[in-house]
Amino acid sequence: MSTSVQEPALPPADPASIDMSASADRAARRVVARVVFPEDRDLDTLPLYVDFAPYIGVDPATRIDPGAPPKADSRATPVTISPAHSEYIRGRRSFAIPAGERVSFGSYFNAFPAAYWRRWTDVANVRLTVRTSGSPTVIVYRSNAHGATERMSATRLGEGEWSIDLSLAPFGDGGWYWFDLAAGIEAAVLESAEWSVPDRGLERGGTTIAITTFNRPDYCAAQLRQLGAAEGLLELLDEVLVMDQGTKNVVDQPDFAECDAGLDGKLRVIHQRNLGGSGGFARGMRETLGAGRSRYVLLLDDDIVLEPEGIARAVAFADECATPTIVGGHMFNMYERSVLHSWAETVKEWLFFWGPVTGTVQAHNFAVTNLRATAWLHKRFDVDYNGWWMCLIPLEVIDEIGLSLPLFIKWDDAEFGLRAGKAGFPTVTFPGAAVWHVPWMDKDDTTDWQAYYHQRNRWVVALLNSPYPRGGNLISWSLRGDLKHLLALQYSAVELRLQALEDVLDGPDRLHADLPTGLAKARATRAEFSDARTKRDLDAFPTPRRVRPPKRGKTPELPKSLTQ
Structure with a gap:
């Protein structure tokens, strides 16, 4: 729950450090991540944006070696479940803090993944800029790969803008930056906050979105509406392609005209035979290459809900990468909104099967154990590939290694990532860029077609x-x-x-x-x-009968492990 705190005995910030330095240098910066809040004030997703728990780090007694964390320790971090206050949200970028309360933005969507910027870009420092009203105290933290937390600064703010430059040098193998805000005897408001890097005049990538859909016109139309309504997103997009491979078409949706208008003429629907996900995405790659306008193609599944800010972050990160890099987003469970499918994935070469990178935990619930309290989330994990629920691919990669293989479904994303890696193009699963996707873990698709x-x-x-x-x-x-x-x-x-x-x-x-x-x-x-x-009715099947009672009274159980 939100914790009541006394106003720290800190000197008021120098007005020059609050406003003037940031204003003078703003033109030389590039915003790479804005602090945002759920568009619909969804209580189930709010733990991914704001942390109301008073706990600020992992328990030193359970701090782990991220290189090979024991399974027991990886789940032994303290559990802190706190109520979420969606009523504090004032807008997409603004958040109210009642008097005497403190909130943390050390969350999945609003902390800064410093280790990934340190590893894959040439950026040397990041600037946090905070705009407030009232007189809150801003406390800036950083962590290392073990989850150990260090307080970087604590400053009492006033009305206006404050910024701090932070080095990326310490983050070779892991770590994040984030900030907390604490209101004093009066309520305060976070008007906006953002993370920016020096603008080095690099080429900024135009992007074509490629969506493959099959008989999910309602999902697809909802996604198109969300893309069109996202603030500032259309400026990044050259075109939105929909490869419609079904018999129930998105153009027949009652709100399709609204979707088309919202995308300001950038929507193009392509009808083709059902060639599976690989065939649809290959068509999107080919069309983007042929158009010759974009630097990237962003592959998106049709049955997802977007966090539009994640697209802008992925493009900004890809622009700053030292070499052409595939930038993938995470997948959250659409039905359990705070549950992450997988943090990082690899192909286990001996068994040759995909799976989570050693040291990560599948189905992590951020509402139960937050980012700050989960040690393994602070390590940087490198991957072999990223799922194509959300994956930004530079056209330079496709031009060199070709389109996805004609595999229809399954393994097309993993194969492409492996092929790109062999050609010298890394893949990064980038924290802070994510979608919510219909889960498939509750069914075993290895037994159907x-x-x-x-x-x-x-x-x-x-x-x-x-x-x-x-x-x-x-x-x-x-x-x-x-x-x-x-x-x-x-x-x-x-x-x-x-x-x-x-x-x-x-x-x-x-x-x-x-x-x-x-x-x-x-x-x-x-x-x-x-x-x-x-059959839909269980009674349509014969009733099971036992010839003999179970051995020693033990009822049969599912195998503890399943071969692939």
Whole structure:
């Protein structure tokens, strides 16, 4: 909960340091991140923007070695659950602080990911600029890769603008900057705040957005409306492409004219056959290359909710990167808005399967354990690829390595990231840029028609990228996966996996040939098996009967681990 504090015994800030220095140098700065708040004052997302908890760091007793954190320690940071006060939000960039209360902006969306700027750009310092009314105290903090917190400054403000320049030198392996505001005996208001870097006159990247959609016209239209309504976003965009591959088209939505008008003539809808995510995004890449206007193409899924500020941040970061860099956003759960899908992802080369980078925790809930109190979130994690729910790709990368492979779905994003990495183009999953996406973790798509694409594309990408003879342990684990499905009587999945391997052996030309027809064939194959036939009513199935009681009274349980 918000904590009541006495006004610190600090000298008032020198008016010159509050306003004049910042005003004189503003033209020589580039804003790379604005402090923002939820557009709809959503209580479920508010913990990603503002932290009301009094706790300001990780417990020293549970501070971990981020290089290889024990699982117990990685979850042993203190849990601080506090009420969220959406009524304090005055606007997209303004926040009220009642008298005697203190709030922290050391949050996912409003802290500054200093370690990522230190590693991937040539920027040497960042400036925090805060504009306030009332007389709050601003306290600036930084952390290191272990989550240890250091207070950098504490200044009582007045009406106007205050700024501080902060070095990025200490952040080689991790760490953040953030600030807290504490109101004294009178209420205060954060009018706005922003993080800026020296404007070195670098080329600023125009961006084309490429959205692939299939029979989700309502989701897609909502996303287009959000893009058009976002303050200042259209200035960054050259074009918004929608690759509509379905039979329920976005142009038929009642509000499509409103979407088109909001994007000020920059919207273009392309109708094509259903070529999957890879085919849709490849078309977006190709169209962007052909237009010759943009520096980047931003790939977005259709079933997401945006934080528009994240797009501006990703573009600014990519502009400042020392080499052309793929900049990806995080994915939050659309149904549990404060839950992160994964912080950083990699391809485990021995098994050749994707997964979280060692040291991170999947499904982290920021409403339960905030950024400041979670040690592993303070380390910088490098990745092999980023999911294409949100991924900014420089056209220079596509021009050199080509379009995404014709894989339909599954593994296209991972393969592209691996291919780019081999060519010298890194991928960064960038904190502060994110979307909310419909989750898929509550279903097992390895047992439906997608089993074909899981198996085929994993083998294709392994053949192209595995550093081990015979793919490491891929063959063994693939066989275990077949046995698992057989023992579970999932015969359709086994047949699809075998069909996938046969198609791999047919050679690479089969990928293009099957791109428009593979889905129908996979569904037809699966339909031949009884395990693929579903019913809505559980009573439509025979009642299970036991021949013998369970051994020693123990009821069967799901396996503790599943082979891939």
